[in-house]
Amino acid sequence: MDDQDRPERPRVGVVGLGAMGLGMARSLRAAGYHVGVHDLRPEVAAGFAREGGTAFASVGELAAGVDVLVGVVVNAAQVDAVLFGPDGAADRLRPGAVFVMCSTVDPGWSAALEERLAEKGVLYLDAPMSGGVARAAAGELTMMTSGAAAAYAVADPVLEAMSSTVYRLGDRAGPGSKVKIVNQLLAGVHIAAAAEAMALGIKAGVPADALYEVITHSAGNSWMFENRMAHVLAGDYTPLSAVDIFVKDLGLVLDSARPERFPLPLAATAHQMFLQASGAGLGAEDDSAVIKIFPGVELPGPKPTEG
Amino acid sequence: MDDQDRPERPRVGVVGLGAMGLGMARSLRAAGYHVGVHDLRPEVAAGFAREGGTAFASVGELAAGVDVLVGVVVNAAQVDAVLFGPDGAADRLRPGAVFVMCSTVDPGWSAALEERLAEKGVLYLDAPMSGGVARAAAGELTMMTSGAAAAYAVADPVLEAMSSTVYRLGDRAGPGSKVKIVNQLLAGVHIAAAAEAMALGIKAGVPADALYEVITHSAGNSWMFENRMAHVLAGDYTPLSAVDIFVKDLGLVLDSARPERFPLPLAATAHQMFLQASGAGLGAEDDSAVIKIFPGVELPGPKPTEG
Numbered sequence: 337m338d339d340q341d342r343p344e345r346p347r348v349g350v351v352g353l354g355a356m357g358l359g360m361a362r363s364l365r366a367a368g369y370h371v372g373v374h375d376l377r378p379e380v381a382a383g384f385a386r387e388g389g390t391a392f393a394s395v396g397e398l399a400a401g402v403d404v405l406v407g408v409v410v411n412a413a414q415v416d417a418v419l420f421g422p423d424g425a426a427d428r429l430r431p432g433a434v435f436v437m438c439s440t441v442d443p444g445w446s447a448a449l450e451e452r453l454a455e456k457g458v459l460y461l462d463a464p465m466s467g468g469v470a471r472a473a474a475g476e477l478t479m480m481t482s483g484a485a486a487a488y489a490v491a492d493p494v495l496e497a498m499s500s501t502v503y504r505l506g507d508r509a510g511p512g513s514k515v516k517i518v519n520q521l522l523a524g525v526h527i528a529a530a531a532e533a534m535a536l537g538i539k540a541g542v543p544a545d546a547l548y549e550v551i552t553h554s555a556g557n558s559w560m561f562e563n564r565m566a567h568v569l570a571g572d573y574t575p576l577s578a579v580d581i582f583v584k585d586l587g588l589v590l591d592s593a594r595p596e597r598f599p600l601p602l603a604a605t606a607h608q609m610f611l612q613a614s615g616a617g618l619g620a621e622d623d624s625a626v627i628k629i630f631p632g633v634e635l636p637g638p639k640p641t642e643g
Numbered sequence: 644m645d646d647q648d649r650p651e652r653p654r655v656g657v658v659g660l661g662a663m664g665l666g667m668a669r670s671l672r673a674a675g676y677h678v679g680v681h682d683l684r685p686e687v688a689a690g691f692a693r694e695g696g697t698a699f700a701s702v703g704e705l706a707a708g709v710d711v712l713v714g715v716v717v718n719a720a721q722v723d724a725v726l727f728g729p730d731g732a733a734d735r736l737r738p739g740a741v742f743v744m745c746s747t748v749d750p751g752w753s754a755a756l757e758e759r760l761a762e763k764g765v766l767y768l769d770a771p772m773s774g775g776v777a778r779a780a781a782g783e784l785t786m787m788t789s790g791a792a793a794a795y796a797v798a799d800p801v802l803e804a805m806s807s808t809v810y811r812l813g814d815r816a817g818p819g820s821k822v823k824i825v826n827q828l829l830a831g832v833h834i835a836a837a838a839e840a841m842a843l844g845i846k847a848g849v850p851a852d853a854l855y856e857v858i859t860h861s862a863g864n865s866w867m868f869e870n871r872m873a874h875v876l877a878g879d880y881t882p883l884s885a886v887d888i889f890v891k892d893l894g895l896v897l898d899s900a901r902p903e904r905f906p907l908p909l910a911a912t913a914h915q916m917f918l919q920a921s922g923a924g925l926g927a928e929d930d931s932a933v934i935k936i937f938p939g940v941e942l943p944g945p946k947p948t949e950g
Contacts, residue, residue: 443847466861478861503857511849515857518844522863525836529829529909536896537825539905540750542818550810550822554773554785556829558865589843598846599937602836605912630906 346403348494349373351395351418351425353380355576356438356465357408359472360498365389366475367497374398396423404434404494411584412441415449431457434491438465438479440520440585442592443513450483450509459487462509463495464516466523468563469576475499480515482506517592520585521603526560527582528606531627534565539633544569564624571638573621580619582610582626653710655801656680658702658725658732660687662883663745663772664715666779667805672696673782674804681705703730711741711801718891719748726760738764741798745772745786747827747892749899750820757790757816766794769816770802771823773830775870776883782806787822789813824899827892828910833867834889835913838934841872846940851876871931878945880928887926889917889933 345368350361353375361384364371371389374397375381381391392398395418399405405425407418415437419426429435435458437446443462450460461483471477475498481488482505488495495502505511533556537547548569552562567573586607593600613619613626627635652675657668660682668691671678678696681704682688688698699705702725706712712732714725722744726733736742742765744753750769757767768790778784782805788795789812795802802809812818840863844854855876859869874880893914900907920926920933934942 466863468862478857480857480861501860503853505849505853505857511853514844514847514849515854517847518840518849518854519858519861519863521840521843522836522858522865522868525832525839525909526863526865529832529836532832532907532909533825533828536828536900536905536907537821539903540821540824540899542812542821542825546810546812546818547822547825550785550787550812551826551829553808554787554826555775555866555870556773556826556833558829558833558868559862561829561865563862592847593843596846598843598939600839600843601912601916602832602839602909605908609908632905 345369346490346494347372347401349392349398349402349405350408351375351398351405352408352414353384354408354410355469356472358384359469360406360408360477361389362387362473363475364494364497369494369497372398372402394423395421395425396428399425399428400430402429402433404436404491405429406436406438406494408438411439412445415439415441419453426453426456426458429456429458432459432490434459434461434487436461436463436491436494438463440464440516440588441513442588443510443517444592446513447508447510459484459490460509461487461491462512464512465499466516466519471500472498479503480505480512480519482511483509517589521589521600523560524582524586524589524610525602525606526558527564527623528609528626530558530561530565531568531609531624532630534568535627535630535633538635539630544636564622567622567624568627569636571636573625575620575622577623578620579610579613579623579625582623583607583614583619586610652676653797653801654708655711655713656699656705656709657713657715658682658705659715659721660691661715661717662776663779665691666776667713667715667784668696669694669780670782671801671804676801676804679705679709701730702728702732703735706732706735709736709740711743711798712736713743713745713801715745718746719752722746722748722756733760733763733765736763736765739766739797741766741768741794743768743770743798743801745770747771747823747895748820749895750817750824751899753820754815754817766791766797767816768794768798769819771819772806773823773826778807779805786810787812787819787826789818790816824896828896828907830867831889831893831896831917832909832913833865834871834930835916835933837865837868837872838875838916838931839937841875842934842937842940845942846937851943871929874929874931875934876943878943880932882927882929884930885927886917886920886930886932889930890914890921890926893917
């Protein structure tokens with residue numbers, strides 16, 4: 337397609353087709369976008385191509401043809417590889433294209449990334465998200481964004497297609513990631529607290545389903561209690577988000593505060609609980625499996641399949 | 644009134660007219676009950692009498708004339724004084740009357756209390772509550788109850804008048820208090836986590852109102868974050884529930900688990916945070932004042948009054 341007659345709708349690519357990225361690519365398709373994708377696992381990208389997208393063998397090839405490149409990878413190291421690795425996107429994106437960074441990263445690192453890309457004429461949005469796999473697939477994420485007006489001017493319709501709410505938190509990178517850090521602190525502590533509280537109640541002899549019913553209608557409720565303790569009730573630890581994600585994210589929360597000498601007693605304690613779970617071999621299970629660190633608790637088993 | 648022609652509606656008394664008890668007494672009046680009350684502060688009971696209730700100078704006098712006595716005092720020691728202190732209720736309640744215990748107490752202590760009252764022919768409901776001052780006044784509490792069917796048979800309409808939801812968790816005392824302990828663990832940890840997260844975000848330079856807006860629409864939300872951080876935004880630490888209540892309640896949570904050698908890392912950490920706040924002179928402020936333990940955070944000030 338010739339730049340001269342570029343349509344109003346930006347050309348969009350998605351890098352990273354994990355549970356979140358795949359849902360986001362699909363919700364962009366559902367919104368009418370033609371979506372190019374790349375993933376380190378070629379078979380995953382090929383699967384999306386069979387749904388009607390276009391798979392690219394390298395990030396660079398994908399980047400060369402888009403106005404907006406959405407990065408949905410696990411951490412800062414992977415973002416770095418996407419942009420600056422072999423055949424990376426930073427040298428292939430056209431001047432004025434936008435890289436939308438959706439990972440949970442250190443806010444200072446995100447701010448520096450904006451400057452590194454500016455040297456190449458590439459615009460940047462600091463755009464972590466919240467909402468989980470189901471909302472990603474429905475195009476109903478909450479996005480915590482900040483960046484320059486010029487970046488929003490290009491990427492806005494893409495953000496809108498993936499999200500029910502796009503918060504604009506500032507005119508440069510940093511605030512988006514700062515708010516995501518605050519959210520992950522709460523999310524991690526709430527999952528660990530839900531596990532601690534449910535374990536205590538079950539140990540005391542209260543049926544797990546009664547605990548769930550009462551707490552979800554009381555002042556002790558949280559979004560995470562309601563969502564994750566349903567997995568415990570079902571005895572289903574299939575990872576939607578894994579224990580090791582919170583080992584990483586709470587580690588990032590703590591690292592972000594340490595240079596400021598800012599104490600985070602609850603985040604530190606919850607981090608230890610996820611480390612204990614991961615060290616016990618539960619790292620790849622659903623994050624609600626942190627409840628298994630508590631001793632002598634008879635947890636609900638998996639529901640029998642009908643036969 | 645002669646027991647022979649006792650109406651279907653039980654005669655009810657409320658002991659303890661703090662913020663919760665006064666709201667509950669009022670919601671009973673609103674439901675059409677004639678309500679007798681007693682409080683250690685005679686002027687508070689007299690104030691309720693001016694609204695149309697009846698004030699009694701002693702618990703014993705109040706207890707002698709009721710079918711259901713609702714105890715809304717601070718802790719187990721006060722419950723003990725109400726029942727077994729000078730001119731206490733235990734010897735004055737008629738056989739078959741019900742004592743409804745709404746305080747947060749050790750579950751084992753509550754179970755033992757049921758037996759002590761049974762020796763006097765008095766029925767008992769283990770009936771802690773959740774919902775806060777506004778819901779108490781609206782008759783919309785959540786009650787976490789357990790006890791004998793005979794006790795429910797008498798007290799049921801009284802519970803219904805005070806609550807939007809009455810959970811029945813077992814046929815003897817104990818489970819009600821166990822679930823309340825689980826709720827208080829979560830409530831205390833969530834308030835402290837909300838404070839820790841907001842303090843981190845504000846320290847990082849994100850405006851407090853933006854943090855509140857994003858988090859209350861994200862997976863990091865909790866009932867307590869939404870409720871208590873509104874006080875921080877308003878700069879208003881007028882105590883609805885004080886820091887010292889969670890010094891007490893999280894202490895009770897920890898004490899209840901220690902005999903079982905059950906570890907509660909997050910409850911222990913949050914307890915230390917409330918102790919630090921109380922030790923710094925904040926014990927009588929709203930529990931959201933636990934945010935003041937974090938160093939170098941410029942919290943929102945009180946809103947200027949119009950004039």
